[in-house]
Amino acid sequence: MAIPTLNTCVLYRDLFPREPQNGPSSAGGCGGWPLQSSGFGAAGGKFSLAWRGGFWRGRGDLRAAAAAFWISKPASVEMEEITGMEEMDEVLRRSTEHSHPVIIDWVASWCRKCIYLKPKLEKLAAEYHPRVKFYFVDVNKVSQALVKRGNVSKMPTIQLWKDGEWKAEVIGGHKAWLVIEEVREMIQKNS
Template sequence: MTLLAANSQILYPEIYQRNQQQQVWNNGSCLFWPKNYGFPGSGWCDRKWKKKISRRRDCRVEALWPDLSRPSTIEMEPINDSDQLDQILAAAQELSRPVIIDWMAAWCRKCIYLKPKLEKLAAEFYAKGIKFYYVDVNKVPQALVKRGNISKMPTIQLWKDGEMKEEVIGGHKAWLVTEEVRQMIQKNL
């Protein structure tokens, strides 16, 4: 036994033709719009469409040509002993600029996660002459760790005029720590 299904194009041709005229294809999906809404020449949608195109073009330009006038990250320099720390602090004191020291350990998961974020922050403050350093507490003498008065890791300290002024103990989320470090730097500039 054969059944014939009703074809909507044959039964309701006027509805089918009206829907075909009102279809708008957008990213591969078919949308039905009321008459004169969203078609070229309808006014409001044309302005919206042009705005959308220009926004996409701006994004593409930024994506293709990054700002090369300043680096996006600057690798932090290691401090290996007390003599090196003294030299760094003396040079910073001559220039009257603060120094940021990240006290971390190679086994500390939060320290490892925070380091690239601090390197981006170092690039942000590079133009102002602020340098970022790190100390791996397992690879340096304990006298250096005691000098920094480190009890928890990661600890980010701001040193100015040869002494530690402020610190952020980074046991919480990395974006919060970087924001606190940014505020600490801006307060001590």
Template sequence: MSNVLQISPASKITYLNTKPPFCFPNFNLIRAIACPPNLVAVCPIKTHFGVGKIEALAKYGEEGSVQGLDDSPASIELQPISSESQFDRVVAEAQQLGESLVILWKASWCRKCIYLKPKLEKLAAGYYPSIRFYSVDVNSVPHKLVVCAGVTKMPTIQVWKDGKKQGEVIGGNKAHLVVNEVREMIENNESAL
């Protein structure tokens, strides 16, 4: 059985050596595992795209089990913070565990915030579970919290460690540039400790 999926220009997925062909429009990133006889198991993962093909590395063992799969999620939803007491509790828990926090300060009316959130959710998957990612809608929390955090523009992404703000990126650029800046900020913060 072949381990290669072919994708047509219309983004329909054809599974080789399977009957009938399957199409999962809700999956942008998939891995297919060949299972006898003519079955396919699909799960969301990170993949590398080539020209018109996704190569899936299937590791099918002698006993009929799938081995060596990456169980990490493709994205992790940012946990919402909706009150000052919840914010204090999250920061205190992270401080007690010695973990870093990444907090997206956003507004529902902010277009850049809307575009940035899913990209940060993908970034969160790369740091899961060592760094926690949260979001705060500035319109749904007391203004005092926003001022205490030093947030002046939307979106603002901050890294917190040991109960203190360690750095921030104000998202005035394109989302992918902001994500790169956040990644650098996380790496610099983690290497400095």
């Protein structure tokens, strides 16, 4: 889940309350609030933050404070494309080697639901990153042997493969949010 970006001046004022200076602030200040660390920042690696008097008070570097509030998890993870039989074999080999399931989204370039569903699956991929890898196969760009190997007849088809074998699938012909929920359930049951 993405967190909206805050005004760093407001963040700094909330974390490091001080009496505003009279007159203009020094370079890098925010409306009379000096942006200076207390010496405990990046060099020392120390930062303390405590809840006092109805708001957070802390000492340390602004970057360390901001890092405490932002989660480093990505909002979406771009799915990698599988373009041939050898790539499919390599993906399945790596998933078996690391004991991680793989999601393969079988799509067609002419399929509107496939196009609409892809960014939603990439957001779902961020939830399970790095435990589950997400890939897609454009059936118009690969050999029919690969499509037959996936036993795909309708698009979009989202399959879960684990230990080199097909385990479950969701055929996404209905509303995107329902498809995403079904894929989420499929991952939870087979992980």
